[in-house]
Amino acid sequence: MQPRKRNLRSFNTGACIQSIILLGFIILLLWLDITKQLSLYINPKFIILTQLSYLLLVPMLVIQIIDTLLPTSYEQYCHKHSGIGKYTPFFLILFLAFAVPENTLNANLVSSKGLNSQSSAITHSIKDLPRPLAPVFSQMDTIKVTNLNYTEAMCEINNFPNEYAGKKITMTGFVFQIPGATNNQTSLVRYVVMCCTADSLPYGVMCEGIETQKYPDGTWLSIEGIIQMVTYDGKDAASIKITSLQKIEAPKDPYVYPYN
Known part of the structure; x- marks a missing residue:
């Protein structure tokens, strides 16, 4: 007797959340770079490394978007859905980064x-x-x-x-x-x-x-x-x-x- 296969779901919730987080950090770093605010946080000689970092995040974002559209098993869905709370710190960091105005040491x-x-x-x-x-x-x-x-x-x-x-x-x-x-x-x-x-x-x-x-x-x-x-x-x-x-x-x- 063949074991019954679990239904497949066409939407990967975990990958979708990870895509949103990656996009948020790319936008944040790009915004700081365009507005010339990176020097308020790091030595200018390290800015090139920050620019490389958000460029490297782009292919990771593409992979996560593709993963979002791939079908997932019911077990994978349950596992990823149950772990949504672990992404809260990342959203909190992004919220504070955009909501709190930049300040300099005084x-x-x-x-x-x-x-x-x-x-x-x-x-x-x-x-x-x-x-x-x-x-x-x-x-x-x-x-x-x-x-x-x-x-x-x-x-x-x-x-x-x-x-x-x-x-x-x-x-x-x-x-x-x-x-x-x-x-x-x-x-x-x-x-x-x-x-x-x-x-x-x-x-x-x-x-x-x-x-x-x-x-x-x-x-x-x-x-x-x-x-x-x-x-x-x-x-x-x-x-x-x-x-x-x-x-x-x-x-x-x-x-x-x-x-x-």
Whole structure:
């Protein structure tokens, strides 16, 4: 006696749900790429990998769509239908990604991440650090801090302030009021992103001078000043004596990246 065959169903529910999830992630990554928002989450040098990832998802989507149209047995249908709840986290992630507006790291997180600013006495290990821009900075009358050299500039000024005392400097950043600082002291800070924003660190330098106390944390300023040596928390530290400043809008790409 031949065993009775189970009826076949022409619609694969599990494959259909997986197709929707894959399509959602492709649209999300494509949207972030087209709107130039990927740099708000990862280092730009990794953007090409993200672009490749959503391109690789396309053939996976095609396979899932084909699988959706293939007939499935009753047992397969029951198994896939009973596991629909396991896809909930993926839909939740997609919902939050599209519903929550993009935000950048702000001054509120500086204290929790730890400001890489004031430095202690130079140690032997610091002296042995590579300093690719030191010869260039030493020849400049005015050090222009840019997105490209920001990390190196902050390390040079904070670790070797005696070598740059008296030099002029121009830079931009957001205000962060230093705990325990005087009324005319503040820090100008930017986030340095190594791989992604999760591992970002705030780098900055102490500033002193005109009207700094009237700007709340998170205010973006463009300043000109002179590098000087000061005593902070009982130790020698670098500071910029501000000679002029201008309030500016936050840049479209607020993060900077390691020089190397």
